[in-house]
Amino acid sequence: MTANAASPGRPGFLRHQPRWRKTLADRLSMQDPRTQYPQPPFPLQPQPVPGQASQMDPVPDHGETSYQGSGRLRGRKALITGGDSGIGRAAAIAYAREGADVAISYLPSEQADARAVLDLIRAEGVTAVDLPGDVTDEAWCREMVATAVDKMGGLDILVINAGRQQFREDISQVTSEDFDKTLKTNLYAMHWIAQAAVPHLPAGAAVITTASIQAYEPSAILLDYATTKAGIVAYTKALAKQLLKKGIRANVVAPGPFWTPLQSSGGQPPEKVAKFGTESAYGRPGQPVEIAPVYVLLASQEASFISGEVYGVTGGAGVA
Template sequence: MTDDPRPSHPTSFPDEPQQPRPGLTTEMRTKPDHGEDSYVGKGLLKDKTALITGGDSGIGRAVAIAYAREGADVAISYLAEEQVDAEETRAWVEKTGQRCLLLPGDIRDRDHCSRLIERTVAEFGRLDVLVNNAAAQTMNEGLESIDDDEMQGAFAANVFAMIRLAKAAAPRMKPGATIINTTSEQAKVAGKNMIVYAATKGAISSLTVGLSNLLASDGIRVNAVAPGPIWTPIQPIAKSPQELETLGQDTPIGRAGQPGELAPAYVLLASSEGSYMSGNVVAVTGGVPIS
């Protein structure tokens, strides 16, 4: 693999079939790179336990693989319809010798958020890292095309669930624990066809700062990662075949990112390597500025 970031991964995704929600990695023609063959751990999360929402595929799968290779046991939450992807993630985690707990369900259900924390602690005896990664991406043409139910569902999945999970997790966490939220470059770029999605991601960025201020006195760090266009199942759900062919080509690096390229940021923020980082939004955007 070349060190030049421009040609190191695909720059186009022709003939990629569109998918219905929630989308599956197993149905993608061009498979994402989750770091399966490249990520090498250094023991940075030895004896830790992490819960990753949306851990079945995409960025969540890449983070689960990286965390396991760093020595952590991993619980992943996902929709029941994504079971086949979740099983594949578990297989990658277990290849490292770490444990993987599968937790199907819908994080828009407030009681499910509490159960995720309870079951993770019951299984592993502790919770050191909460990665709020699951998200619903909505697209719009004009304002008139925004569906109210879809909008409420997006805020429930992307924002309300994060607050509920943090509320349930923080009392179970010890000093040194971390919460990592997935926001997006859309929090700042705010494309005209992603109004609702961008609004939720802006809320997440603000939530991250607020939580970091609130929980710092407990020794809990809170940060966020802001991805740019990343090749995950969310793309063939939301975008047309024509849009997929040029996905990410308008970034300075000239291509979409791969999930595995996000994992090191999540490892940094979860480990003692990032011990003086809190309230930050780390951009992994292919060069698109978000500040």
């Protein structure tokens, strides 16, 4: 089922949209991409971890009013970790509008954002599965996969996207607890989830992981985060070699600066959040809706000859 989310009469429509949030016509019309979305400076807006998209200024655009599907994932069954906000939310909205059933996992403290996404998924007439829990818990990761398979009647798209990022100015400030939690969120959970999911994936299924430009151009203040993102690239490339023997593809998306709660909830110093995206060639951060089509492509049968690849969406910086 496909539909244009810009219709105010549809269930799940967000009635109080930021004035700059795009309609479908806005997003697809030819325009200067440097000024298509908000540019810094942004207000100071520190949030407690894990942060909520609804509390950001400007509120990120995940495609709520602009993404329109064309049936590219009709009948598919997707599990997306970190699907309440940011890139995961944009992928969840896009997948539902392309016709897929969608399960999203998120921390229980992120329920307000998650509820809005689940409403948008259900508005497309597809199944929405609610999976609150902590991916640093191995037992929960395995239970989450089993529940998603049970509620959707299968699984053929797996998006491992949930991540943890915190800045530390000096190596002396990166505690063992910091390092452990970042690795468990970004690497261990990826392994637990993939290991639990692979036996359920049929030939033709797709696995997509979210890395970062940090895997290639690490920031001095993101030691542990950058380390895990490089690990995600290596793990996914190795996994792709295994899975292709089963007819399953695996690929990586490596974003650059994107306007998500990861940044305002301790991922960057507050003064850097106010200028976030300034250093990109665009002079602004990406909006989550701008990366959603890549997740759709990699999940779809149109990407049948794409596996073991890293897709950079970096605002002109590239990945190498």
